[in-house]
Amino acid sequence: MVSPKDLLGIACRAARDAAEYLQSVSRPRDPKAWGTKGPSDFVTEVDRTAERMISEVLRVSTPEAAILGEELSPDALAAPLTWVVDPLDGTTNFLHGYPAYAVSIAAVQDGQVVAGVVLDV
Template identity: 50%
Template sequence: MSADPLAQELLALAEAAAREAGALIARYAAEGFAIGTKSTATDMVTEADRAAERLLIERLLGARPGDGFVGEEGAREAGSSGVRWVVDPLDGTTNFIYGIPAYAVSIAAEREGQVVAGVVHDVAHGLTYSAALGGGAACNGRPIRAREGAALATALLATGFAYDPARRAAQAAMTARILPRVRDIRRMGSAALDLAHVACGMLDGYYEYRLNPWDIAAGGLIAREAGAVTGGFGGYGFEDGYVVAAAPGLFGALAELVDRSYRETAGT
């Protein structure tokens, strides 16, 4: 099965825009930037986040002026074409501020509400993970596949934590129940990259909750097109920001463990 022509067109546009935004972010990393905060004192935003979002609006809507747009930094366009761009211009802002090389540009294109193209561009490493619906997944143009064969006890997972202190405490309690049942857990600080790393086999699985559409839209498609399964837990779906992702052989056991751990800790 191959992606349809519109999905391929959207993917090509997203890849070019993501790399250009990545180059802009890299310049800020080299030359410096101002820092502000959003929802809490630990929820940071930089000049680079906002400049990259402006660039992506210009490139994506400049090429397709009838499309909708929603970005993490507040950009909203309703659109009339049936296509909407869902964008995180810099996923992993805290890593970026601290110089930790784990931050990305995430761009997804939805058609009539379904994600049909996705790009996660790892700025620090120059890796562009991409997928079009029905066309498979790739990294820098080479096909990638999720890792098969991991049992729960030997699975390497990733997760993440919210900015709100009470929610972080609940997530920590949940993770304390999961950690003894698996090989280990990584916390890398970018949901988009965590999903891309499941797609390429760098991780066996990933879970997190209360994520936003721009965190998971592109990475979710890339993971699925690489052969992973994505789903939700706690009575919520993937599209609600309650995320489990893993290869098919691991997904059921991981999703059951995550769901039980979430319910036991009354995740908030």
């Protein structure tokens, strides 16, 4: 079992990688490039790319873990270790050029949140 301290380090590393990516990209200005998951619930290729980056770090560091992502389909929720990921928490703000969004990652071990990070981008 991975310690909460180690899980926090993994989450921080993944969040920093995603935040650097988010800072380096321009928001898609054409609303046609904005997909939706529901009313006023947007998703873009930027979200998907950031989630893939985060998932790669998490899978390499904790291959036994499930990942429940904002943009990806959930893995088995009954896993002893599950990562809960929102790669671009505040997509609507990002799309409208409002600089208030973050990367959010939590580690859930045996049903309890044991580590988490919210990194302001």
